[in-house]
Amino acid sequence: MTENLTVQAAPQIQLLLIDDHPLVRDGLRARLETIASITIAGEAGTAEDALAIAASKPINLILMDINLGTGNGISLTARFKAEYPHIAVIMLSMHEKTEYVNQSMQAGARAYVLKDAPAVEIIEAIDTVIAGGTYFSTGLKKQSANSDSDSGQMLTQREKSILTCIATGKSNKHIARDLGLSVRTVETHRLNIKRKLNIEGQADLIRYALSNVIA
Template sequence: MDNNSQKIRVLLVDDHPLVLDGIRSRLEDDGHIDVIAEASNGEEALHLAGEHKPDIVLMDINMPVMNGIEAAEKFSAELPDIRLLMLTMHDSREYITRVLKAGAKGYILKDVSSNEMISAIKAVYEGKTYYSSGVTDILVNEGTNKQVPLTDREKTILQLLAEGNSNKHVARELDISVRTVETHRRNIKRKLSVKTSAGLVKYAIENGIVEL
């Protein structure tokens, strides 16, 4: 981007005023970025975005009233032309995948340098996706988990669980004990290196075991 290019118009969203001040200062030092507004929660961000039409929304996840994941879903539905870049301290696989599914175009951690934050904004503005190095490592490691084979019985149980059935319902369906279902569930989580039910559902969807 040269000096004659139009500035990238950014809306900052974070519920900590000191964080907002720090980010604004870091971005405006670049000369190619214009922070046009600031919001302290997702609901306010949606209102301001509709009013100011920023190019990029740089948004935290944990916020009152409406968090970043909920806001990302609403942005995708109501303001799809505005690109979302998440800036957060959360480096868990679950947060990353939920945000990306909600429509965010990038995910960077709050410990990134000023230069990397600016590079992320410019990349997303140009229509690319951007993940900071720590996020990329997590996504790559997640990909390796997909190579772990599940038995046919484990796949059947995973399918039933991912469809929202309880352990008791799965036990009745397969004519096995609830304890056996719980054991299979623990083994599946261990094999896939996931800790939550959401992680199981995500794996099942991405690997064609269930459909959305």
Template sequence: MTVLHEDDLHPPSGAPARVLLIDDHALVRDGMRMHLSLQPDLEVVGEADDGEGALAWLANAAPGNLPELVITDIGMRGMGGIALAGALHDRYPELAVLIVSMHDNLEYVRQAIRAGARGYVLKDAPADELMAAIQAVLAGRVFYSARIARGMAEHAVSPLDALTPRERDILQGIGKGMANKEIAAQLGVSVRTVETHRLNLKRKLAIEGRAGLVKYAVQQVGDGGDTKPSA
């Protein structure tokens, strides 16, 4: 497993946030790149036309050129966006992933968020909505297009449904009273990776502080709570 260090991800103060674009249509990437190039706080540092290409690009990128944000479509030849989000979540848990798709199917949205994406924006959304999504996910928040958000509100689900399999494993470990080092050893990841997932758990579950997360996790485990997503 490759784990990014915090210094690799965050640019120097005042430097633009680095972005990797993934879409199997060159015209879409061209348009996205041109739009983002107008934003002084963003810099497109790489592109790929599918998930495998994105992972290869990241594996070969110089540490100082690694992105903070990956923007990807869902439907692509080869590895699609949802599978890519899952792979990135496992290998590069500190990367923010934003899905930009033509599909407004709520099941796609749920799958993307479970896989590790922080946001889901429709391709026909206004440009200012895309920029709001980028700012939100870079800040560690979750963002949905307005139409998606309305659909999610109408079909409310448990907050646990937004967790990735790895996050649910870590929540279970926290609920059992395990320390970060113990959870890391059990899952075969680094302590730093566990810490990153704990931060993501607090963001997704809207929990403040370490104690609040521990209390929530203990309740889930102690009350027989099932951290698996609902059907």
């Protein structure tokens, strides 16, 4: 007896492009609309238009610029995270400074890609975020590697692995599961990391991780 097997199709990506420059949106659309798994569900140049589209269409992914005609992409990302937590945000920006990366990730972005990055990086970022991960442009990775502080060199390989997990926003429970450790062991490593780096609070630890362990 032959069984009928049904292959489930991958969910369609409903993408919203947010940039205050129409030419930039046109360029992104041209790059992305040829990909079968992506539907360009809308475009917006302002925060108000973006929120209106999200309220009326089944958006599940956003490419967001930091500089908008009204408001800015970082605050808009935080609002999307609060009002539409199922929508993942990829920040697409010309700004390379660590402070912009940190603020974007803290606001809820799942990836940070530089506008002058090759098109393949945008595709990689989309694939990574849809799969549940985080992504940073190659240029940012190199910048981070070149700016590692001396204090960071005092960390053991295990502590560096945990710091990388912290940078991606994972909880102690998730870190323990991923690294095959107990939650108590992860907590001990966190304390040791903060002691070696002379860091007191959890927020400061997260900021350090975002600044120094972009991966």
